[in-house]
Structures are given as C-alpha cells and as structure tokens.
Amino acid sequence: MSSGRNTFGLRIALWYATLFVGGAVAIVFLTYYLLSVSLVQRDQQLIRAKLGDYAAAYARAGARGLAAVVQSEQAVTPERLFVRVVDRGVESLVLSNPEGWDPQKLETVTAQLADGTVVQVGKSTEAREDLLARFRAALGFVTLLVIGIALTGGWLATQSAIFPIRRLTHTVNSIIRTGRTDARVPIEGATGDAIDELTLLFNAMLDKIEGLVSAMRGALDNVSHDLRTPLARLRGTAELALAGPANVDRYRDALAVCVEETDRVLVMLNTLMDISEAESGTLPLTREPVALAEIVSRVVELYKDVADAQQVELQSGGSLPADLKVDGDRTRLEQVAANLVDNAVKYTPAGGRVEISIGREADRAFFRVADTGPGIPSDELPRIWDRLFRGDASRAERGLGLGLSLVKAIVEAHGGTVSVDSQRGAGATFTVWLPILSPM
C-alpha cells in the first residue's frame, strides 16, 4: 500500500522531470543551432566583403596590386585571412596563408572574375569552434543543473500534491478498519483547488452515508420495536386457540384474527420502509406534472361512499384550477391526499363536514383538508407527525399511527412542507405545501 503510494509519487515526479528536461534540452539545442548558424553567416559576410574588395583591386592593378593591398591589410588586422589567386591556367598564387592555419578548417568563398581568374578568400573557423565548444560546455552544465532541479522540484511538488490524497487515504483506511463513519478529512488552508474540492465532496459523501446508516438503524429499531406488539397479539391468539378445547369455529375465528394481524404487520412494515426511504432520500419518485385538481377529484370519488355512510359531507371547496400543477409522483401524492382525507373522514362525527381545497400562494401550491371533527389538543400537535404516535382520541380507532408520518415524509421528499392548524373542539386543517410547477 505504502510502496504503491510512493511509486505513484515517483512516477509523477519522473514524468514531470522528463517533460521539463525535454523542454529545456530542446531550448538548449535550438540556441546552440541558432548561434552556430549566425556565426557561420557572420564569417561568410566578412569573407564576401573582403572578396569583393580584393576582386576590385585585382581588376584595377592586377596580381601584384592585389598582393600589395593584401599584404598591407593583413599586416595590420588581428584576424588574418587566407587569400589566393588562381590564374586562367593552373598556376595558383597564394597571397596570404597565415602560419598554423589548417586548410581543413577554412571557411572559404570563391569568386570568378570576368577574365577567368579565380580569387579565393578564406577565414579560419578555429575561433568560431572555440567559442562554440565553450558554449557547449556551458550548455551541458546548465542541462545537468536543469535535470537536477527538475527531479528535486518534481519530487517536492508531487509530494505536496499527494499529501492531501494521503490524508484522504488515511481517513478511508481508518473508516474501513474501525467502521466508524464519523471520521472526516481535515482541510488545512483551503485554497479551493481540485484536491480541496475532492476532500469536501468526500466529507459530504461521508455525511450522506452516515445519515443513511443512522436512518437505517432508526428504521430497524422502529421495526423491531413496533412489530413486537402485533406479533404478540398474533402469538397470543394462536396460543389461546390451541390451549382451549378443540372447536372448529373457535379455530376459524383465531385463524381469521391471525390473518388480519399478519396483514397489519405487513402494512406496517411496508409503511415504515416507505417512511424511512422517503426520509433518507432513497424513495424512488416517478416525477411528472400532476394536476392537483385531478388528485382532489380522485380522492373525493374514493371517499364519497364512506363519507355518505358516516353521514359526513365530503366536498371540494372553492374552485379547482385545472392548471395548478406540481412536479411529483402521482401515486405518492394520491397516497398523501388519501391519508389526509382518510383521517378527516374517520374522526369527523356524523353531520360534520370535510372540505378539500387547493390553491396557490406565491410559488407554492397547497392542498388543504379541513374537517369539523374534535380537533387535536395543543399539547399533542407537535407530536402528530412522529412515527407511531397516537393521540388519546386516535387510540380508539383502527390505525397504525403511521399515516401522518408517511404524509410528511413523502411531501418533504418532494421538497414540500406540511402544516396543521387545530384547536380542541374546532376541527383540524391539514395543509400540504408543494413547489409549484411553473407553466412552460
């Protein structure tokens, strides 16, 4: 693990050093090449100028005149040139051949005059080679220096870049080892660079995982706690039937109770799962534009007969604007509406009224269910959204105590809120607020 990390750092350092050195060497070569080319050009220009002068002198005064000019000039210049005249025939006349010059190391330019005579001027390349050799040595030194700097610098830079990654690795290791998800990667001197961003994201991911894990633990605790009661009833019923005298009718009754209790356990399990999934953000929502008016008419249709049977007046109040739409999961929102209406119808005594209305306020749409039931005592109000909380009045009724928790969880998963307004004896009004879907 550790050697792997170091190899990674070394690899990056080498990679950068190679690039850096490659670039430096390219520059060095280019400089050297340009310098040598310009030196050659300078020599050639000088030689050409002299050649022009000498050709003119030869034309004016012949070989002798040229020799005089060459001698007088070469005697005073510090950098002596090689000068030679070749006649039309094969006879060549060397006018100046500074001692010690190697003909191999001559940069020469030749000109043919009008009468066929050839004048040649040469310049030793020794000085030039000397200069280039010193330059090469200097460049070699500089290149070595660059390689050294590149390797060291690359290594140091990589180490400092890898350090936060190491910190991340360390944290992940400790989480894997200990199973504790509350560890976080420290951020020092946040510069907002990519690594800091990664660290922040990593911490955010840990937050999310921790939230999910604790939600799951909570759900598991709830499930195991809340399943005990119906399971106890289930077991009790069966045990009682077995302990008593054998009697088919008694058995049938007991079995029917068992089936009912089992269904109740199943519904409770599913609802608890839905709630915790909605709370942890893992409940899959099939979102589409949903017209609240449709939800109202569906839920009124569903509960009309029950309300009739209980002599409760169920109606949609006010206008139902058909274009009032929210972005949501139709089935889930219907479930929300049905749960609220179910509660309202259940608790409203005969002769009472349940009214469903929808509307908008600013950028929020609302769905409201108001009843004329007994209302909710103010000390119970804050707790009605809690899982499995059942107020004094509700204990007498059939139910799980999960309906409102589910409503709240689903609405909040849609980015909405729920509110309740109630006073003892004055009915209750539940309102669901959802972000409105702006018309396209």
Place this chain on the structure above:
Amino acid sequence: MRALIVEDDDTIADFVARGLREAGFAVDRVADGDAGVGAASAQPYDVAIVDVMLPRRDGLTVIEDLRRKKIVTPVLILSARRSVDDRVRGLQSGGDDYLTKPFAFAELLARVQALVRRSSRVPEPSTLTVEDLVLDLLSRRVTRGGKAIDLRPREFALLEYLMRNPGVVVSKTMILSHVWEYNFDPQTNIVDVLVSRLREKIDRPFDKKLLHTVRGVGYVLRP
C-alpha cells in the same frame, strides 16, 4: 391445467400447491433452479410459479433459460423484494407477473388464472355468468334471474372483478387496486362500504346469496 412451482421454501410451496390443487390445477413441485429448468423443459405447463432466491440457479436465470429455449409458459415471479427495480428486472428477464412475499393466496390465484387466461387465447367473453347473475361486458348491463340491476360505475367494476375471478377470495387490497387503482392501505372501510352496497343490489332481493365475506381474508363470489 398444469402448474409448476419452483420454490425452495417447503411451507410456501406446500400451501401454494394445495391451494392450486383445490382450484383444479395439477401441480408439480421442484425446489431448485436446475430442477425447475429441467421440469419446465420436459413437459408443457400452463403456468409456472418461480421464486427468485433459489439454490443452484436463481429464478431470473431460470426464466431467461426457459425463454432462450423458446418455452413460453407464462411465469409468475415470487420475490421477497418489493422495490420497483426488482419488479422491472423480473419482468425484463421474461417473467409475466410479479408478486411480493408475503402475499395472500387469493391474490396469487387471481394472478395465476389471469396468466392462464391470457396465454390460452380463449376469446374474451362478452358476458360473465355466475349462477343466474349475468354481467354483459359490452352493454354494461347486469341482470339476475332476468331482472335488470342498476349499478353505479364502481359497483359495476367491483362486480366485474369478482365475476372474472369466481370462487376466488379477493382481498381488500386487491379490490382497492383493481377498482380504484389506488395502491395503499386505507384505515377506513372504503371497500366494506362498496361491497355492502353491491350486496344490497345483487343479493338482498334474492334467496340465494352469491357474495360472501371470508373473515380475515376478503370477499368471494361463488354459487
């Protein structure tokens, strides 16, 4: 009608097999995936009930293998997982329907019969009949003993559902999802209210009662 059950849990396989036999099916049982593929390939079944979690070869692979062998027996998948993804995966592997454990046997039977009906390509009947109760699907008229009965739309939908599954006990949840297309469990007695109104119209004026309540389970229409 022949049915194949591929399920490794003995108790579940037992009660499904017994229930299907009572409903008139000839039932074979196997307890692992390999045996499931073998049995379904060896002879034709009208329907297969396949559990997802099986030893040796899981249920979805079994279905894929069968479909690859061009065996088109309709398959009802049983699974303990209830997420939409699992359902989709099950249907994509070639299953025809999906039922989550625990389930009411009534629901399983209704689904199995629906699968058999669908695959047997018997032409859709235009009338449903139980005893002297006749429901005309085209004119949407209901008569009992020749006397016309006036039903409201939901009552008609409930009666149609019960008459399509004669002798099958249907649960409140099944009625709720078929008649209203609502998939949740209401605390109030929506279904009871509708059933008692229907009973009021099709049973009360007549001597012989057809619509029965099975306590703890649901309702059944039988002669």
